[in-house]
Amino acid sequence: MQTDKIALIAPNQDFTLRAVDLFRDWGERIHVAMASGKDVIAIAQQLSEKGADVLICYATFDEAVKTTVSIPTVSLRPGVLDILRGVQQTKNWLAENKEEQDNTKLVVGLSGDSIVDNATLITDIVGLKTKVLSGVPAAGPDEIAAIVSEVPNIAALENVQPEFITNGIPVFPVAVGREALLQSVRQARELVAAGRANAAKLKQFQAIMEFTGEGIVAIDSRRQITYMNHAAEKMLKTSEEQVNTNLAAAFLADINLDDTLHYGQTRIVSLTGGDQQALACRVVPMIVGGQTIGAVLTITEAQFVYKDKWSKDHGGKGYKAVYHFDDFITANASMKETIAAAKNYAGVDSTILINGDTGTGKEIIAQSIHNYSRRSGGPFVAVNCAALPESLLESELFGYEYGAFTGARKNGKKGLFEQADQGTIFLDEIGEISLSIQARLLRVIQQREIMRIGGDKIIPVDVGVIAATHRDLPELIAKGLFRRDLYHRLSILRLKLLPLAARQEDIPCLVEKINHKLAAKLLKRPLQFSAPAWNILNRYQWPGNVRELESVIERLMILKQDYVVTGNDLERVLDSDCDRQDDGIRLVPKGTMQEMEQSIIRQVLQETGSHEHTAKILGISTTTIWRKTRTFQNERSNFKMKEE
Template sequence: MKVEMKRLSVDWLMEIIHLCIERIVIVDRDGMIVYIDEAYSEFIGVSFDEAVGRSVQDVIENTRMHIVAKTGRKEIEHLQPINESVMIANRYPIFIDGELVGAVGTVMFPDPDNVRHFQNKMNNLMEELNFYKKKAVNELTSKYSFDDLIGNSHSFQAAKTLGKKVAGSDSSVLLTGESGTGKELFAHAIHQSSVRSNYPFVAINCASIPEVLFESELFGYEDGAFTGAKKGGKEGLFKVANRGTVFLDEIGDMPLSMQSKLLRALQEKEVQPVGGPKTLPIDLRIIAATNRDLMKMVEEGTFRQDLFYRLNVINIEIPALRKRKEDIEAISNNLLQKLERKFYRKGTSFSPEVVEKLKEHQWPGNVRELENVLERAINVLDGTTIQLEHLPLYIRDQELKSNELKESPDNETPPKNLSQTPVQPLKETIAQAEKKAIAHALEVVGGDKLAAAKLLGIGKTSFYNKCKVYGLSGS
């Protein structure tokens, strides 16, 4: 049904024109002014009555309204000097029933103060835009090089040398090793030494993306693809990383349903946004990392064999910290320098006893655990030398526990007083041991529940439930 538009009165139209930020002038086919709004006429120093009926060239300096009224061609965003100000002018021809009858012109900034206000506003917007642009570029840039990978042990140097060799290749790399060994640092370093270093480095944690969002996050989606989709759609992370490197961390946690789609994207070198009618080409290098045994997962059917071989072209195994204890002192000194900058300290050092104690520890959380231990130490430090008392209790006590084990080997008779220890129900004993293990894991990883769950080899949901039962908190 056709709805007739209500005709607006002259009073309405005049008030609307008055409220507009743009100033308006209207000329007929011959360039004679038929209307000019009050603010515009005041700005150029003439009254409405003096302007109407006169040639626009005689009233407005540097005008081109008469030309547009003759040619019928619009002119957009022209700079027009008027009264020692520079205006932004737009000029449009007016056609009635297909006949050119005149032109309407609008100008912005009728006075220099408004020009300055607009310039200041634009400058602020440009500064804000540049800030976020720079931030976005930094976030998509590799932050570490091979010089940042500290360690002279044979096993670590072998991994580092292999990384340097394959950096110039486009082959997929699979980084394996325990949690906290520095797999992401290796990925950054490989990208920075590659021919793709001038293009984005996009890190994706496969364990942190909900399964239902995996495809849309990696491949993007079109406008209206699903309920809650961002208007205009969204570019996927694979497209953002085009010509660069994608780092798929915790690849072992990728849902099985998504693995086949990832495999296709890598094989065909194209992605199809969710709800999109066509595929988009991509040019990427893939670096994946995991602390899980992917071969075992393949055998169990929880990881696709064809994807495993696609990713495992070059395997670099990062050794655990306990297997390169000769590197602990150098790593600790490097981490200490970083923490000094964070906590505004200078001249901090380790006592010889602390260095030995750090070398004795087994470091189940690897370099990540070491960094957490040192951060705790520098937080409680009064002077400039980190002493044994500044270390967490579980590291200080390890020598005592070690001596107890030496004094009571498995083949010896237990101490006599052991028989006097009350016997608890097995269920309570197991619960106490479980609580202690969880508390220890949380301390090792600085309260990160997800990392602690992986360290203990149990599922996230199960771990969270146990923390709730035992009243343990974390981040």
């Protein structure tokens, strides 16, 4: 275990010796250094450099030390008990030496508001009139003498040299006692522990920052870069050290930070990366307690927000559609009609709207239509409208001219509509775009011509438009979130893809196709599904549709040592999916009796969180529940071991 390195700075030899003795008695390993007002800063710095985690400073030194070292400090002051002791001594002396106590006054010379308050309170309680002399170290002999002469009976003082006191008045020092010292050590330990916890959190936070694919840069209010993750370094072809050498790094010069740092605005700017690649940079103010203390920049490679990445990977030549209608597997009569309609639609130039839940194959259909159309020789440009922030989406769709906004490239940039000329643009997640882009989109779709942002030229484009959404657009229209006129323009031709659960007859042929495709890809033997496994495949709800089916089969193929998939294997894989869903989707128990039993017990256990309740609900003994869950866990860990 790591030991805390605590150091105490004491004001005089007397205190130093006392502290050393006390620490020895308590078994505390605390370094004690003695300092005067003159050398306290140098000593604090030395202690910090030698690796002290925290400094306990006598209150008189604390302010000066706190501002010079970066480690935390604890201020050591007399506690309530110490004041009480001084006051009590005073009272005793008065009782012995003075007959008349009414006029007696006590001077408590202390520094620090809380101590002064405590002192006043205590003297009130014990019935002494008080004259508080605060900020004692700053008070000079004349000031003290003046006050003492005003209240000539008694004085209890801390940090006041007795020689300042005249007229033979006794001094009962209010000195830091053992309790206050012990309290300061506790405080110091808490600070070290909190510091360690923070450092651990910071490490965790940094690990997350490093794990993300986005570039992240943090900037303070002086525009100094305080953090930059590896992804950002790679994209900007720089390093945190390099960047930090100059106040406004080269890439920061391209971003007008004033709007963010002075006016708290979030902005999106286009940047050019170290490899001349297009970057999208979101600049967000960092606001603490209502004050902008800096900004966070998240940087994405613009190409990642386009779905055409896969087509670049697969086709090698930019925007290319790879799917054909033959790739769309279905045995469902209604879906076959949809495919037939889609083939017809491919023969005309009208806009097509595809509606369907996630993973139902909207993009396959869009690509197939393109490849089946007269535009098949042209580009297929797919853009995920939900993946781009509004202003970037606008400039990416319609392009911009030089000087249109900060970070705009010298020669301007072609928008995706222009790039899709002679081909098809696929606007996925169309339900997510803002009303202002909807207005612009409507004009482009109606007139088939665009005007770049900041430009004045009308550019005609010959583009087929296919839009897709999983949302209910009429419902968005009713809520005022989608333009009715755009909806009518987009949905001249409509295609509706059914969720997988509504076309069970597709499951066998999809499983067959996916199984063989993945086996070839992963160089594995195709899986064989047992009867209970088929049962589950057919009856599961498949909220992620075909995409989920694909990933379940892929997971099984990777995890399983053999190639026969039992109902249990499948349930476990699906279960891990269900764990992540909070939409109440449940696997209806099925399979063998034992499988069904386990499934039911597991579900009720999850719901009640208690073996006793589960036993009551199911009408069996708690012992039986425990036994059955143990068997189940053993089987589960066997499965896991096999997986590993």
